[in-house]
Amino acid sequence: MSADKRNPVLVIGLGRFGGAVARTLERMGHEVLGADKDAHTVQEYARDLTQVVEADGTDLDCLRKLGAASFSSAVVGIGTDIEASVLAVLALSDIGVENIWAKATNDRHGRILERTGAHHVVFPEERMGERVARLLNGKLLDFISYDDGFAIAKLEAPTPIVGIPLMTSECRRHHGVTVIGVKREGEDFIHAVPDTLILPGDLLVVSGRVDRIEAFSAFEEN
Secondary structure, three states: OOOOOOOOEEEEOOOHHHHHHHHHHHHOOOOEEEEEOOHHHHHHHOOOOOEEEEOOOOOHHHHHHHOHHHOOEEEEOOOOOHHHHHHHHHHHHHHOOOEEEEEOOOHHHHHHHHHHOOOEEEOHHHHHHHHHHHHOOOOEEEEEEOOOOEEEEEEEOOHHHOOOEHHHHOHHHHHOEEEEEEEOOOOOOEEOOOOOEOOOOOEEEEEEEHHHHHHHHOOOOO
């Protein structure tokens, strides 16, 4: 998620997702206005964000009073109350916020948010579940997937490509993955080039289709 540092970001709903987004944006140097209906939550975030208010983010008049129209980006972190999240997105859309991000709990919820006016819909629980499942196989050390079936992953170099340069192993041609870089213990990150030699213990950062990455992580010589 990107936001212009010259403009503040409005975050509606300071639960685990919305709160994490708000705090991260604040640490990155953005001004953040957080809004939540719960007084205790507002108090909890008072020291962390530029400004926090106890307000109903689903109410159009309330958002106008908060100056929501001056925000170019807003995040709706409400997840469990589907009606509230939809109303918040609708209100922000009616006000004219140009860049609306919203959390969804399932595909149906996500489709409703998109039709209501959300420009970006995220599924944090679903994505985290997929990520944990893939990491549990013991081969992948980190994994980020995208909607188009592609992913970026960190994994231990498969034994068959250790001791030879990338131009010889031809990972892209044989396995359908691109080695972006190599991390070696005690050394800086190495951007991969054709003559990069893979050593025992090297960690690789690769990109490609999810199924090809999973197959590559389990690659062993016959």
